[in-house]
Amino acid sequence: MRQENERLWVKVTDLYLQLSRLHEEAAEVNRLRHLHNFQPPEDWTLEGGRVVAARFGPHAVVESLLVDKGTWVGVVENTPVITPLGVVGRVLRGSPSFSNVLLITDPNSKVAIMGRDHRTQGILVGNGPQRELQMQYVPLNDLLQEGEILVTSGMDGIFPKGLPVARVQRIERPSTSLFQVVEAAPLVDLRNLEEVFLMLNLTQAIEE
């Protein structure tokens, strides 16, 4: 009876582990299916990559991710990195099989953007981890509303036009400035990323 009990306990533990592994695999299948359905803009192709680490080592002085795709698959400096939900950042440094991605939340990141509804343009600048992004150079009279989605304008020559980046959280119109103070939250949860897309520019590749 005791031996049978012990044998059953071992089996239950084994089944628990199997169940946990299958849950993990099912979640991964869902994520990958979602990624598979995403279509890139014209003249761009997507290369899927896995996030290996975030701010790895003492030299990672900026908000960054390490992705397992590099120059061997055509990644170059400033390659846009996205998920189906929105922009993640751009490649800062590439090695043959890994890329260092600068996140949009880093103060060194600047993305040319515009409001999806009112088409008001500006520059989206990071303010550090877990802090709101700031949309700069929006004149006081330009239209923009809280909750509006900000998309890339393509004016920076890095990101293609129309990729969602952030949602406007707060707008302030100070009387002492020429510009509005606009705060926005990234659409992608940058702390829990597992897979990303690296966007390769086909036109640029053909020209080279």
Place this chain on the structure above:
Amino acid sequence: MLSVIGVTPIRVFWVVFFVLAVWLQLFFSGTDFFVPGIILCLQRERFSHVLALVLPALLIQEGSGALVFGAGILRYGGLVGMFLVGRGLFEARSPVFILLLAVAFALTQMIILHTMASLQSMNIQGQRLFLESLAMSAMIILGWWLLDAVYRFISRHASQS
């Protein structure tokens, strides 16, 4: 049998340390877990062994970071330089020496990273860099103490057997 083919307990210790150092860096951003091992290696091993540890560590740190090549050479070069100079002034295995070395290295690292980032026109968060350097000096002291204890345990048992 294993020692005949070159697998000694000390070599296993260094391989395990290397793997652990890489693994721990995944969870603690901005921290260099190789440093306590390099200090221990400088204290206990030949210089060729130090090089064998520093070179792969250097390649990992340089390859995975956001800074251009060179910061790692300056950091590890600074560590070895400070150790060699400090050894002439203090007893190399004393905890006081390790404490001073850890603080001096954290300060040097802060200056090097800040300078290298400025040369690349990068803005870095000074407060975070300071806090991470502070945490790293504490980690160096704790890490060295742990590694030294394990190293002594392994070498004592290896010599007995």
